[in-house]
Amino acid sequence: MPALITRDLVxxxxxxxxxxxxxxxxxxxxxxxxxxxxxxxxxxxxxWAREQKTDTGLGGGIAIPHCRSASVTAPSLxxxxxxxxxxxxxxxxxxxxxxxxxxPTGGDELHLQLLAKLARSLVKExxxxxxxxxxxxxxxxxxxxxxTAEEPEGGPVATAAPASSSGQPLLVGITSCATGIAHTxxxxxxxxxxxxxxxxxxxxxxxxxxxxxxxxxxxxxxAGAVIFANDVDxxxxxxxxxxxxxxxxxxxGIDHPDDMIREALAAAKxxxxxxxxxxxxxxxxxxxxxxxxxxxxxxxxxxxxxxxxFVAGGGxxxxxxxxxxxxxxxxxxxxxxxxxxxxxxGGLAYNDWALQxxxxxxxxxxxxxxxxxAAAVKIGQLSLGFLVPALSGxxxxxxxxxxxxxxxxVVGAVSGYLGAGFIGGIVGGxxxxxxxxxxxxxxxxxxLRGLMPVVIIPLLASIVASGLMILVLGGPIAALTKGLNxxxxxxxxxxxxxxxxxxxxxxxxxxxxxxxxxxxxxxVAGLASGTTASLQIMATVMAAGMVPxxxxxxxxxxxxxxxxxxxxxxxxxxAWLLGASFISEGAIPFAxxxxxxxxxxxxxxxxxxxxLTMAFGVTSRAPHGGxxxxxxxxxxxxxxxxxxxxxxxxxFVLVALKKFVRxxxxxxxxxxxxxxxxxxxxx
Numbered sequence: 001m002p003a004l005i006t007r008d009l010v011x012x013x014x015x016x017x018x019x020x021x022x023x024x025x026x027x028x029x030x031x032x033x034x035x036x037x038x039x040x041x042x043x044x045x046x047x048w049a050r051e052q053k054t055d056t057g058l059g060g061g062i063a064i065p066h067c068r069s070a071s072v073t074a075p076s077l078x079x080x081x082x083x084x085x086x087x088x089x090x091x092x093x094x095x096x097x098x099x100x101x102x103x104p105t106g107g108d109e110l111h112l113q114l115l116a117k118l119a120r121s122l123v124k125e126x127x128x129x130x131x132x133x134x135x136x137x138x139x140x141x142x143x144x145x146x147x148t149a150e151e152p153e154g155g156p157v158a159t160a161a162p163a164s165s166s167g168q169p170l171l172v173g174i175t176s177c178a179t180g181i182a183h184t185x186x187x188x189x190x191x192x193x194x195x196x197x198x199x200x201x202x203x204x205x206x207x208x209x210x211x212x213x214x215x216x217x218x219x220x221x222x223a224g225a226v227i228f229a230n231d232v233d234x235x236x237x238x239x240x241x242x243x244x245x246x247x248x249x250x251x252x253g254i255d256h257p258d259d260m261i262r263e264a265l266a267a268a269k270x271x272x273x274x275x276x277x278x279x280x281x282x283x284x285x286x287x288x289x290x291x292x293x294x295x296x297x298x299x300x301x302x303x304x305x306x307x308x309x310f311v312a313g314g315g316x317x318x319x320x321x322x323x324x325x326x327x328x329x330x331x332x333x334x335x336x337x338x339x340x341x342x343x344x345x346g347g348l349a350y351n352d353w354a355l356q357x358x359x360x361x362x363x364x365x366x367x368x369x370x371x372x373x374a375a376a377v378k379i380g381q382l383s384l385g386f387l388v389p390a391l392s393g394x395x396x397x398x399x400x401x402x403x404x405x406x407x408x409x410v411v412g413a414v415s416g417y418l419g420a421g422f423i424g425g426i427v428g429g430x431x432x433x434x435x436x437x438x439x440x441x442x443x444x445x446x447x448l449r450g451l452m453p454v455v456i457i458p459l460l461a462s463i464v465a466s467g468l469m470i471l472v473l474g475g476p477i478a479a480l481t482k483g484l485n486x487x488x489x490x491x492x493x494x495x496x497x498x499x500x501x502x503x504x505x506x507x508x509x510x511x512x513x514x515x516x517x518x519x520x521x522x523x524v525a526g527l528a529s530g531t532t533a534s535l536q537i538m539a540t541v542m543a544a545g546m547v548p549x550x551x552x553x554x555x556x557x558x559x560x561x562x563x564x565x566x567x568x569x570x571x572x573x574x575a576w577l578l579g580a581s582f583i584s585e586g587a588i589p590f591a592x593x594x595x596x597x598x599x600x601x602x603x604x605x606x607x608x609x610x611x612l613t614m615a616f617g618v619t620s621r622a623p624h625g626g627x628x629x630x631x632x633x634x635x636x637x638x639x640x641x642x643x644x645x646x647x648x649x650x651x652f653v654l655v656a657l658k659k660f661v662r663x664x665x666x667x668x669x670x671x672x673x674x675x676x677x678x679x680x681x682x683x
Contacts, residue, residue, distance in 0.1 A: 004118075005077040005144045008034045010137035012081045020088050024048060024065050027078040027100035034076070036102070041567045042071035043102060045592040054177070054231060055089025058186065059255050062122055063088035066101035076102045077118065079140055081132070091255045097131055121147035123189045123254075168201040171264050172215055173227035174234050176207040177250045184208035187229045187253030194257035200265065202227075207235055215239075224268030226276065227260055229253030237276060237401065241449050244273040277400075277440035303395035303429055304521045308623075310390050311524040314383030315623040317376045319632030322621065325373020352378070387525065388412045388421065392429035399433025400461075403440060403453040407432035407461035414466045418474035421481040422525035427473060432465035496536070496614045503537065504544035504610025504646075508602040511548060511584045511591060520545070524623045535619035539633060542582050543618075543643050544610045546626055548602040549579030549586030550643065551650025555601075556590070560655040568593070579647070582626035597661060601654035609646030613639060 009030050016026040028043040037043045046069035050056075057063045065088070078100040085094035099118070121127045127147060134140050173191060177183035188204040195202035203223075205215045207230075217239070220226075225244040228234055229252060244267035246260055253260060267273035354374040358364045363371050389412030396408025411432045415424030439457050448456075506519035523541040526534030556564040556572030564572065571589045578586025591598045618639040622632035630636045 003141075003145070004075055004148065005079065005141050006034065007137035007141055009036075009076060009078045010140045011079070012134070012137065012140070013083045014080060015084065016080060016082055016086070018084075018086065020051065020063070020065070020086055021048060023080060023082060023086050023098055024051065024100065027065070027080055027098070028102075030078045031072070031076050031100070031102050036074045036076040037069065037072045039071045039567050039570065039589075041565075041571055041589040041593055043067070043069050045589045046071070047100065047102070048592055054183070054249065054251055056183075057088030057090025057095050058122065058251075059090045059092045060128060061085065061090070061093070061096045062128060063090065063095035063098045064101060064122065064183075064186075065098070066103070068103045068105050070105050072102045072104040075104060077144060078102065079131075079144070081134075097128065118144060118148050123186055123193065168199055169265055169268065170219070170223050171195065171200060171202045171225055171227060171261070171268070172219055172223040172240075173202060173204045173264075174207060174230060175204060175250055175253055176230040176232050176234065183231070183250045183254065187250045187257075190254045190257040191227065191229065191260065194261050198258065198261050198265075200261055202261070207232075225264040225273075227253070227264050229260065233401075238453055240276040241452070242443050242446075243276050244268050244270065245276045247274075275443060277437065299395055299398040299430070299433070300426065301517060302398035303391045303393075303426070304517055306394035306397075307387060307391040307521075308524065310383050310386040311527060312624045314380040314385075314387075315524070315527055315621060316625060316629065316632075317380030317383065319380075319622040319629055321373040321376030321378075321380060323373075323631040324376060325370050384527070385416070388416045388425035391422070391425040392432060395426065395429025396433035396436060396461075396465075399430070400436035400440065400457070401453075403457035404433045404436040404461065406458040407436055407465050410462045411465040411469050414469045415474065415477070418469070418478050419481060420469070420474050420477040423481055423484075424469065424474065424477045427477060428465055428469050431468060432461055435464040436461040497611045499537070500540050500610035500612070500614030501607045502610070503540050504547075504606035504608070505603055507541055507544040507584065507610070508548050508606030509599070511588050511602075516545070516584060527621075527623055532617075532619060535621060535634075536614060536617060538623060539618040539620035539639060540610050540613040542620055542622075542624070542626065543613045543639055544606040544646070545584045546579045546582050546643050547605045547609050547646040547650055548584055548591075549575040550647035551579075551602065551605050551654065552587045552590045552598070553579060554647055554651035555654045559651050560658065563655065563658045580627050582624055594658075597654060597657040601650045601657065604653050605646040605648075605650030608649050609642045612642035612645060616642065618642070 011026075011030065014026075016023045024047050025040070025044045028037070028040050028047060031037045031043060032040045046067040047065050050067040051065055056065045063086075080098045080100075082096055082098060085096045086098070087094040088098070099122070101118075127143065130143050131140065134143065173188075175184050175187040175191070177187075184206050185208060188206045192202055192204060203215055203219050205213065214236075220239055220243070223243065225246065226240045228245060228247040229250045230247070231250050244264070246263045246267055248260060352374075354364045354366075354371055355378055358371060360371070389409045392412030392415065393405050393408035396404030396411075398404075408429050411428035412425050415421065415428045418424065420428075436457050439460050440452060444452060503519050503523070506515050509515045519541055523534075523538045527538050553572045553575035556569050557576075561569060568590065571586075575586040575590075587598070587602065591602070616635060616638040618636075619634045620629070620632055620639075622629035625632075627640070633639050
């Protein structure tokens, strides 16, 4: 097993730049130069994306930027003792000790356990002092190897041991973070150490990448309160139903563990303290502090992310059915029709007629291809039928956890029945989720707790949400949906082109982020209707989303190769295929490295492609796949031309900006030296 750190991954008393982005890029370069990752830009982009979620400054002058990345070939630790200090968002000031933890996306458990041990060592004052006094890279390597070889003080933090009879107050807790590598274990040790100082018995379950040992149910039963220091959802939260809870981001567990212990002790004695609901969610001011807008965005994006596989699979199956059946028949909307018409099918659509009256051993007159195409179309139609229920169900899940799924799916089905569509699904999912959450709030007797999440909450929440949808909200929302569909269907000329510009801008702004997802969800929501306007919107969204990676590829590999680093040129080669496949994220390495020039270039090209696609009236029955679903795109030539023009404009604009608009302090592109003080500052 290769060592996590070598002397090549250590730099001491170096000036790596004034910003944390400079330090992260320099450490990513160290990892790549050591042969432990393939691309600086890819590793930097992944580490920077993680940094944007939560500051990695820990206090005490320590920072631990970290990520999982497909570019990492061996789990690695890069170390920098920087001078001057750099602000990583630590609560007590900038950091001079910086560890970058780079883990592969499929890292093995043993390596992850070693990384977790290092994270725990960083809360030990003697270890940090030794890092500051070390005079050579070899000393740093030896310190890290010793830290990762030792069992953390007191043994593993997660425990299944029974509670002691010491008479101390008993608390239990969960720690977890987005990557499950560092913050998870550091918070666990910080809370454990704080509890010892305060004379409290604390048992922590770390839900991280190195595996987890579930807390003993007897401990949970005896605990006075529970602490959740987490950035991701707690697994199996229902175990703690009814317990007083203190909840905060995982970083607070590292920065202010004493405060969390004291708050948990106070909650254990307070009959009005917030408690873990039977449905799994915690309701209180002590839960993670997020703005209402951010919370709604999280909820809606959860619903959309779970909905998309139903739409993508269904849409592609329908498109494939058209291709297969089209060899022996015509198509009309979402129904396969016979080329000659005149055949009676008893009022059934021809694909239903074929499936209900024939089989593989008794084929319809149109032959095998028609029958297989009919089957593919029908499966796709049924998959698309889950669009609104899945959206509603997983919106409710994001609010109330598992007890929200059933009422969410039910109200989604009701919305579809009433014709309330996508808007009804969103409203219904919110109703179901918040109803389930509210119903699960009161503390119930122990004998009733087991029934709450599986019977009582789903039943009552379904009655409330679906009842309101049928009796009050369904009619008005259905009327609004019908009006919007008619308005979209009637869009022509300038209005349609304007919509194309807006959709193009949204698809190219954040490359797979919330704005991009809103535009994509808007398109796929209309796909099931089969109207011409909805299919045009789908074609426009897919075309615009392909522009950024293709434009980056064109600029970096054809137009202006010397204006890009070797790594960027390699990313450009990959971006050709990613763009052709409608994977907008292929442009992220470029945007992360140079956002002020890349994003405007993408926006201009995307807006042009969106306008052209709508102007040409191109339609797409497939929600994904890029050029590889050509058979599902009407007027494929004009659609491809729109993409080519937009990508070319993006490439030319980017090259012009690189030549004539150079960020302050930037130097001409060369492969950067890790210790160079002149390397460009990444935003």
